[in-house]
Amino acid sequence: MDNASDTTLLLDHEDVPPIHEHNAAGRSPFLLTCDHYGRLIPKQLGDLGLTERELTRHIAWDIGIAGVAEALARQLGAHLIAQRYSRLVIDCNRPPHAAGSIPLISEATMIPGNDGLARAAAEARRMQIFDPYHQRIEEIIDQREQAGLPTVLVSLHSFTPVYAGIARPWHIGTLYHRDTRLPPRLLKLLRAEADLVVGDNEPYAVSDETDYTIPVHGEMRGLMNTGIEIRQDLISDAAGEKSWADRLARIFAEIEPMLRAERLI
Template sequence: MHDVTEPDQPTKRLHEDGTSILLICEHASNFIPEEYQGLGLSPAEQASHIAWDPGAFAVAKLMQAPLDASLVACDYSRLLFDCNRSPDQRDAIREESDGIVIPGNKDLSAFEKNQRTQRFYKPFNEKVDRVARKNSVIVTIHSFTPVYSGQKRNVEIGILHDADARLADALLLGARNSTIYDIRRNEPYSASDGVTHTLKVHGVDKGRLNVMFEIRNDLIRDLKSQRTVADMLCNTLQKALFEITSKKTRVRTA
């Protein structure tokens, strides 16, 4: 995992409201250690979206200082183990992704799968749990490919949630008529696709506000576009959290 980096500039209003944020990037890297021999994939396949979420970690880093947030990111390719999946999910270690067979993941024994769990998932999950104890808001940052299984995706930014939709609702309300992007609820994935593991474990189950951002990766290919998206997400998130905390204050004083 990338080290948890400390925020550069405090955002007093958020902290005074008890709203401290943990940004999580489970698919930050496409790194595959040498001993795995690239899982039998070509260099181009190892660099593609099947191995990581291009641009997601860059956006997360740009969001960190404005939000005074903590940040935890996984250092390894999700093809070794997808840290946004539980070990009992079938796609935690994929044998195929977007039509590409992953030879190094084929026919793994239970022992080999457990080794992957212990090496990649367990340390990441434990670090997230440790850092999350200091925070009341969980935000995961992902990116997705514009074309998947031959189908074009028109949605530009997805706001995903599981059973707890409080933060997603506030974000979607605040995003109306205030952004140039096509923003939709639970697209291009939803909880039924099994993509909300981190939100459930570290957010929903612990009573923390939580949400997942899915950003189409053609929108965050360079620093300028990454900064544009990061600024928009920060502004929208801050407004949503302010509305939620203000509502709580109004209820308490009513």
């Protein structure tokens, strides 16, 4: 494969669409998104020069979050919009102009298939994977608004137990920037769970420079929003995914009447 080639048609009939939706008829005020749900790579890009072991690691996707997201959508009666392709192809939670949008290195791993990428090839990834995903989120928010349905954006992610040799103590983190309505309520209820170490904008914080989904679809539209990060060793199997979906469903079921009582939704 010529990495610098003009890849104008990235996805063909053998590739699945980038967008995965679950429980699309859900009427919950919570709209779930999952930017790093999948780890697929378009057939035209091969394996990006990586081994299968590398492509199953956290550098390629958010391990465990797909199962949590689908179970949570079912329990809440919420619509989930997710992205099937690996963030190594293009990161759907990074502004396209950001350095990490199409990474040359992830943690300590070089990504050969992203080296020397022609501008047209990078644009193909944006136009055929990034843009359709975010256009769909925008369409759904528009449709909900027209139907008189409130929208509270919840962006679901997972994080590694250890990063750059440093252990991360948090079980779950709430990520936010400008919204002061949803995150404090979520933090309070999470901290009431006696067995949890809860991160307040840990292990990451939302910013306009490093994030896309919350700034664009949440903050720019004035929607209540939060990011959620769950530690990957806690959701590495089906039992863990179910346990965390159950817990979050219970907590969001407590939050919804709070928001309604205060006429925030």
